[in-house]
Amino acid sequence: RTPNNSLLEGLLKFIPEGTRYYEEEPPDAKKIIPEYDFIVVGAGSAGSVLANRLTEISEWDILLVEAGGRENYAMDIPLLANFLPFTEANWKYRTVPSDNVCLGMVNRQCLYHRGKVMGGSSTINFMVSTRGNRRNYDQWEEMGNTGWGYKDVLPYFLKLENMTIPELARDTKYHSTSGEQPTSYATYRTPLADAFVNGGEELGYKIVDYNGETQTGFSYLQSTTRDGARWGASRSFLHPIRNRKNFHVSKRSLVTKILIDPITKTAFGVRFVRNKKEYEVRARKEVILSAGAVNSPQLLMLSGIGPRKHLTEMNIPVIQDLKVGYNLMDHPGMPSATFIVNQSVTYLTDAVMSNRSAFLDYLYNRRGPFSVPGASEGIAFIDTKDPKNPDGNPDVELFFLAAGIPSEVTYYKLLGYTDELYNTVYKHLEGGHYWTAVSMVLQPKSRGRIMLKSSNPRQSPLIYHDFYHNPEDLETQLLAIKEVMKLSKTQAFRKFGSKLHDIPIPGCKHLLFGSDDYWRCVSRHTATGIWHLSGTCKMGPHWDSSAVVGPRLRVYGVKGLRVIDASIMPMVPTAHTNIPSMMIGEKGADLVKQDWDRLD
Numbered sequence: 001r002t003p004n005n006s007l008l009e010g011l012l013k014f015i016p017e018g019t020r021y022y023e024e025e026p027p028d029a030k031k032i033i034p035e036y037d038f039i040v041v042g043a044g045s046a047g048s049v050l051a052n053r054l055t056e057i058s059e060w061d062i063l064l065v066e067a068g069g070r071e072n073y074a075m076d077i078p079l080l081a082n083f084l085p086f087t088e089a090n091w092k093y094r095t096v097p098s099d100n101v102c103l104g105m106v107n108r109q110c111l112y113h114r115g116k117v118m119g120g121s122s123t124i125n126f127m128v129s130t131r132g133n134r135r136n137y138d139q140w141e142e143m144g145n146t147g148w149g150y151k152d153v154l155p156y157f158l159k160l161e162n163m164t165i166p167e168l169a170r171d172t173k174y175h176s177t178s179g180e181q182p183t184s185y186a187t188y189r190t191p192l193a194d195a196f197v198n199g200g201e202e203l204g205y206k207i208v209d210y211n212g213e214t215q216t217g218f219s220y221l222q223s224t225t226r227d228g229a230r231w232g233a234s235r236s237f238l239h240p241i242r243n244r245k246n247f248h249v250s251k252r253s254l255v256t257k258i259l260i261d262p263i264t265k266t267a268f269g270v271r272f273v274r275n276k277k278e279y280e281v282r283a284r285k286e287v288i289l290s291a292g293a294v295n296s297p298q299l300l301m302l303s304g305i306g307p308r309k310h311l312t313e314m315n316i317p318v319i320q321d322l323k324v325g326y327n328l329m330d331h332p333g334m335p336s337a338t339f340i341v342n343q344s345v346t347y348l349t350d351a352v353m354s355n356r357s358a359f360l361d362y363l364y365n366r367r368g369p370f371s372v373p374g375a376s377e378g379i380a381f382i383d384t385k386d387p388k389n390p391d392g393n394p395d396v397e398l399f400f401l402a403a404g405i406p407s408e409v410t411y412y413k414l415l416g417y418t419d420e421l422y423n424t425v426y427k428h429l430e431g432g433h434y435w436t437a438v439s440m441v442l443q444p445k446s447r448g449r450i451m452l453k454s455s456n457p458r459q460s461p462l463i464y465h466d467f468y469h470n471p472e473d474l475e476t477q478l479l480a481i482k483e484v485m486k487l488s489k490t491q492a493f494r495k496f497g498s499k500l501h502d503i504p505i506p507g508c509k510h511l512l513f514g515s516d517d518y519w520r521c522v523s524r525h526t527a528t529g530i531w532h533l534s535g536t537c538k539m540g541p542h543w544d545s546s547a548v549v550g551p552r553l554r555v556y557g558v559k560g561l562r563v564i565d566a567s568i569m570p571m572v573p574t575a576h577t578n579i580p581s582m583m584i585g586e587k588g589a590d591l592v593k594q595d596w597d598r599l600d
């Protein structure tokens, strides 16, 4: 219905919804029992799906241990996504300073955000819903990971999905409406969203459903939202099971160690700290790590599973020598090229926030600019090596935002840029209208590493990630930037007087503005990993000496222990990694059930 301008009435509708939402999150278990069948560490994208599926077996008692606290309803307002990493729902990790990348960031450190809250990173992410390319998973299988080819994982993508976009839902080979995870279009679009998609067509690309048969082309953004609100993993998979008797949750509980018998090499429980009190809880069947690509390797290493030399240096007795923490991947993304437009057609968060009718529209109808995930509206997947192929294997993504760094003061802080960089390049633009397309490298060749700083579980691990270490990645980055430049010159964008902002990035001003060397330099200063951390407990066959888990996700050499989250990805897919992590949770649950003879 149309807002009738009563803010009070709007709030009276919004607040009870928030209260109901609060009550629907599974509460902390009243009593933690001494022994469960399974203990799952981490209630993130993968862990939430896993906990849902394992508690289907009513004879199994499951404990889900989460370091973060509860969600709140404000987290579900899509436009506010970029504010969430500033809250306590973020682990607030930073990379180790590098001489090659993150040069425009404070202390040359990229900010590596990670969700620390029910739902994990899916509760603070930008809600982009992508699966990747079928070849990604076929490649996993070719690497020796039997059962992980596209034909094997597609049923799990379908199982978890509730596609609410009618024209996409009709394609039942690739979409489903019976899963828990809603996928929708935002209920609002700026005219620049159309410019993005039409501009792509002008360049000769198809408009595609990138989660359908082929991935290459331009599209409006599919997001993990429903009725104008975020639906993270907790809301989708944990809220509905809050009444299962065999499901216990312990929040604000930091797991500090996996308990492993060093003689039999069998995991038998976890130690965690809640409210300054230490608990040891046993697992009859398995301990499952779903703590994400930074914390799962950290916990393994703290518990004696990792590279022998490194653990010995940390004075940690070695139980199993494995390449834990290696193979760190992410998608480097360059967000700093900003285009000025001559019409009021973009998101200025301040302006939107003070726009009474937009606010009312959201309170009443969940419509309008507040329903757009962090101002992101479109996505393009391009195979720069074979651009004319409609079924290409994309090496580049353009992630379109109807906003630029000067549109919202939190953007540069979210990216970790120095005040000097922001004040020199962007500050004077505040209040104007901009767009940007974050240019991303989708098939990175560079690898980073997670290491312990000490044996103290409260100390953040070290994240080494020189994402242009392999020069090919920087060259792909350059190709991606060139695609953005081409797009900006299309008729679709020229209609808005689109013009590249041309004040150079301070560390690159010695180079000719717009030259290849200039953009290489800009990338090394302003690109960041786009928070798709993965690969640090690599899945691989027994003959792969770099593998930490096998294709059944069991940790090599240790009984009763699995890793089920983004860290098992042997290669990061050409996708934002939330839905792929959920797929891993979904398939992981079936592997567990199968191994305990409980898969129907």
Ligand SMILES: Cc1cc2nc3c(=O)[nH]c(=O)nc-3n(C[C@H](O)[C@H](O)[C@H](O)COP(=O)(O)OP(=O)(O)OC[C@H]3O[C@@H](n4cnc5c(N)ncnc54)[C@H](O)[C@@H]3O)c2cc1C
Pocket (backbone or CB within 6 Å): 041, 042, 043, 044, 045, 046, 047, 065, 066, 067, 068, 085, 113, 114, 115, 116, 117, 118, 119, 120, 121, 122, 124, 125, 126, 127, 128, 129, 130, 253, 254, 255, 256, 290, 291, 292, 293, 295, 296, 299, 530, 531, 532, 533, 565, 566, 567, 575, 576, 577, 578, 579, 581
């Ligand atoms: C800011 C941001 C934006 C992103 N945007 C997108 C996007 O738009 N689309 C997309 O597809 N992907 C996006 N991603 C990436 C995506 O959300 C993640 O890849 C995905 O959520 C990872 O799932 P996971 O299960 O591996 O880990 P997580 O979801 O991170 O879950 C791990 C959980 O384990 C908990 N945990 C960790 N250590 C411990 C411990 N010791 N004890 C107890 N609990 C512990 C954590 O608190 C967390 O809840 C984004 C990520 C971030 C941070």
